[in-house]
Amino acid sequence: MENEALEVIYTRRSVRSFTGEAISRESLMKILKAGMAAPSARNIQPWAFVAVTERGPLDSLCERLPYAKMLDKAGAAIIVCGLPGKDAVSVGQYKDAIGGKYWVLDCSAAAENILLACHAMGFGAVWTAAYPNEDRMAVVRDVIGVPEDVMPLAVIPIGVPRDKGKVTDKFKEANIHWDRW
Numbered sequence: 001m002e003n004e005a006l007e008v009i010y011t012r013r014s015v016r017s018f019t020g021e022a023i024s025r026e027s028l029m030k031i032l033k034a035g036m037a038a039p040s041a042r043n044i045q046p047w048a049f050v051a052v053t054e055r056g057p058l059d060s061l062c063e064r065l066p067y068a069k070m071l072d073k074a075g076a077a078i079i080v081c082g083l084p085g086k087d088a089v090s091v092g093q094y095k096d097a098i099g100g101k102y103w104v105l106d107c108s109a110a111a112e113n114i115l116l117a118c119h120a121m122g123f124g125a126v127w128t129a130a131y132p133n134e135d136r137m138a139v140v141r142d143v144i145g146v147p148e149d150v151m152p153l154a155v156i157p158i159g160v161p162r163d164k165g166k167v168t169d170k171f172k173e174a175n176i177h178w179d180r181w
Contacts, residue, residue: 008120011167015124016070018159022053023075027121031078031158034117038109041102046086047110050079050144057143061155064139068128074157075123078114079140082107082131082151104131107153114156124161127154 028051035049052058053076062071071077084100111127118125130136130152140152 008116012116012119013124013165013167014126015159015161015165016126016157017162018070018073018075018124018157019162020073021075021160023123023158023160025051025053027123028053028076028078028158030121031114031117031123035078035080035110035114038106038113040106040109044086044102045106046083046100046103047107048081048083048150049110050081050146052077052079052144060143061139064143065128065130065136065155068155068157070126070159071155071157073162074159076158078156078158079130079144079146079152080107080111080114080154080156081146082153083149084151085149103151104153111154111156118156118158122160123158124165125156125158127156129154 032049032051036045036047040046052061058071058074058077061068061077065071082103084103086103115125115127130140131154137152140146140155141148144152146152
């Protein structure tokens, strides 16, 4: 199991070219379950997900988001959203200490799990940022109907990859420090 998991991590890449084939609801549920398996500060899970499978919203997002042009051939997209108020409400007296500080971190972990699950299942995917760009978040809110108190973090186009592509080895031993800087 360890070798399989590491192989998925080492070989994941950003895929921006898709065949246009649809992604099944069953596959999307598995991918979303992986997203929700991410770690979360105090297990608050300040996330919500929008699975987009209809061509109309995918095409509208494609047209209006500057770095999501690959949505034109994506079979689906998952929008990872944060619920910054959820942790404040959930932890009561810790509101001042916790507040809305961790939703970005928690939702980023969920987004990475989504990307890894896509790769493990043979799909391609790429992270396109909405947050912290107000204009991009406004597009997502407008097209998908995301409420004002929910923060669209990322739009993740998902599809069957058009080609195998090349895996980039990002390992740099110079970035590792042992025991001290």
